[in-house]
Ligand SMILES: *[C@@H]1O[C@H](CO)[C@@H](O)[C@H](O)[C@H]1NC(C)=O
Ligand SMILES: *[C@@H]1O[C@H](CO)[C@@H](O)[C@H](O)[C@H]1NC(C)=O
Ligand SMILES: *[C@@H]1O[C@H](CO)[C@@H](O)[C@H](O)[C@H]1NC(C)=O
């Protein structure tokens with residue numbers, strides 16, 4: 138909501154102004170005008186204290202009446218009557234009333250609410266040429282807007298809710314160039330909205346609820362400041378409006394919308410309230426709406442949204458009120474909507490969902506209805522200007538890329554201006570050409586690249602930049618079918634490149650506006666994050682705002698790892714797809730090698746990765762890959778998220794905090810190992826502490842104790858010596874004092890030892906089962 142409207146702030150302002158103007162003496166003509174207003178309003182009780190002796194500038198403000206003076210004139214007048222005030226008597230004249238009002242020509246803020254004022258607003262109100270805020274809600278004003286309103290050039294807030302204004306909204310509205318709030322709720326306006334509304338670029342709040350408007354909503358995508366759009370209870374439609382992505386509240390309920398929900402809606406990162414209920418929206422419901430980063434209220438009830446939803450969908454934890462009822466949804470209700478005994482409400486009756494306690498239609502109903510409304514959502518192709526970018530070949534070095542970006546911006550700007558002249562909406566586009574590679578820069582940095590890395594990246598395509606078009610094609614325009622999930626920093630899509638390979642595309646929405654140059658250093662670091670045990674970066678793409686060329690989103694392209702998370706192969710009763718002991722050790726070794734690479738394989742190292750077992754993916758050969766690490770890009774943006782080091786400052790190489798960060802990764806690794814060994818889901822730090830103690834106890838007890846607690850799925854096949862080694866290193870990783878935790882090299886050595894004894898035994902056991910003993914004792918390596 139616009140700041141100007143917040144009552145408490147307003148009060149503070151009033152009080153400060155009052156104290157400044159304490160000693161002013163009001164011009165007598167203005168006092169006379171106020172007294173006349175009192176009479177014209179038929180002496181309402183709230184003004185009973187006004188008389189010939191009132192010192193208007195020094196009266197105590199109250200919620201009903203406030204007069205604010207500056208020097209010796211009145212700048213603010215607020216008279217707020219009782220709710221549902223009756224009509225003023227027949228002899229009231231709006232014309233005399235306004236004639237009196239304009240005797241206060243210095244008024245900047247005027248509220249005349251619930252006073253029974255009736256009539257058609259005369260044009261001479263425009264003589265209040267300083268007027269900035271006008272609130273005349275809850276009266277009985279009728280007729281159209283006087284054309285002279287357009288002369289109120291300082292007006293930024295116009296609130297005329299709950300009146301009886303009628304006719305169309307005039308086309309000259311755009312002459313109120315500074316308008317921030319336009320609220321006309323609950324009137325009798327009709328007709329379609331003028332296109333000029335789309336050029337009020339300062340507009341932050343537009344409320345047109347409860348009128349008789351109809352037709353398409355004009356293109357509002359240029360209103361980049363628009364935060365609140367309320368169009369409910371009209372007859373707008375059928376297309377979903379084109380809007381900017383800064384919206385906080387979007388209410389379209391009870392209209393005649395009949396289209397699909399465009400994919401862009403899932404990029405409204407500030408959206409808190411979305412109500413599109415009681416329309417005829419068709420096409421697939423976008424599960425991404427549940428996980429929008431700011432969403433708290435979502436109402437899509439009473440539409441014809443189709444598609445299958447899954448239990449495993451994720452939701453924003455702040456999402457308290459959800460209404461999915463009366464659609465054509467199938468599948469099962471996402472767990473995240475039910476799980477935490479949340480204090481909100483979740484409604485989902487009258488769909489075709491499985492086994493729920495709210496009334497559902499039989500599945501054929503949704504199927505036939507869905508066929509009946511089979512209108513596919515319109516997916517307008519973004520018009521893009523990228524064609525004007527000249528196609529440059531391979532550009533060596535970051536400098537070249539920066540120069541290319543600058544050149545591209547120049548072209549975009551020129552083109553952008555030309556477009557503005559022809560009143561086309563601005564379009565976002567990419568700043569970099571797909572052809573420029575990073576290879577030479579990478580090679581020149583070879584001294585920083587450890588042997589591990591060079592070995593590790595075999596088989597990956599060269600890091601490069603991607604074009605926005607390429608990404609849109611690969612994700613089928615960010616189709617919901619490509620949506621993989623929501624990471625801490627944005628959505629992840631699966632992409633299918635033209636060459637047939639799959640990639641994972643992370644969309645990182647930038648909150649602050651920076652140019653591409655500001656990201657170059659981080660992009661360079663990301664380009665080095667390539668290793669056998671990392672889900673490696675393959676490239677990136679910038680999407681920029683047209684107006685100032687700052688980066689709106691960065692797409693990071695990663696290899697696609699198809700085989701699920703390590704967790705899905707460990708715990709949760711999927712014994713059918715449970716990893717055997719050898720594979721578990723191999724996975725742990727992979728994760729440890731990934732961590733080792735993050736710490737030492739690149740400069741500066743990447744620490745505090747806050748790794749969880751769900752951040753480890755397995756590929757088709759069960760090679761473990763870390764998919765969520767502390768991307769330098771993200772941590773340096775100061776964005777919220779759990780990836781930011783608890784020590785506050787991001788460490789560069791070799792200082793003290795790096796040492797401690799490195800030990801926080803060891804601890805997290807210990808937690809993963811704990812789950813790998815025990816096959817239990819670990820929910821809290823308390824769990825960790827209790828289970829660590831259990832492990833410790835079983836280590837000093839005997840083989841039977843150890844076999845008693847290890848995951849039942851591997852109990853038979855693991856050699857005690859191997860198990861004991863794993864348990865020991867796990868316990869050491871989980872030591873409270875960071876400095877006492879082992880180094881990553883120490884961890885790796887022990888894991889490899891555990892793998893070797895297991896392997897040796899398996900070899901033996903083929904010939905002589907039943908004698909699983911091994912004489913080997915693990916050698917302690919200490920590399921502090
Ligand atoms: C205020 O003064 C005017 C003359 O200046 C007089 O006509 C009127 O009755 C007075 N009103 C009150 C409420 O005293
Ligand atoms: C208007 O009429 C009311 C009674 O209905 C009366 O009290 C009031 O004085 C009149 N006002 C004017 C300005 O004539
Ligand atoms: C208009 O003024 C009334 C009374 O102060 C207030 O309740 C209302 O919120 C204002 N309208 C807006 C949109 O701020």
Ligand SMILES: *[C@@H]1O[C@H](CO)[C@@H](O)[C@H](O)[C@H]1NC(C)=O
Pocket residue numbers: 303304305327328
């Ligand atoms: C819009 O409202 C005005 C005034 O009530 C009426 O005269 C006009 O016929 C209406 N127009 C339409 C198209 O409904």
Ligand SMILES: *[C@@H]1O[C@H](CO)[C@@H](O)[C@H](O)[C@H]1NC(C)=O
Pocket residue numbers: 390391414415436437438439458459460482484
């Ligand atoms: C959703 O909207 C419908 C109709 O517009 C309304 O009846 C219902 O109460 C809303 N649900 C919630 C949870 O607010």
Ligand SMILES: *[C@@H]1O[C@H](CO)[C@@H](O)[C@H](O)[C@H]1NC(C)=O
Pocket residue numbers: 447448449450621622
């Ligand atoms: C969710 O579950 C469905 C089927 O149960 C599966 O196809 C889909 O891949 C799962 N999605 C994620 C993100 O795990």
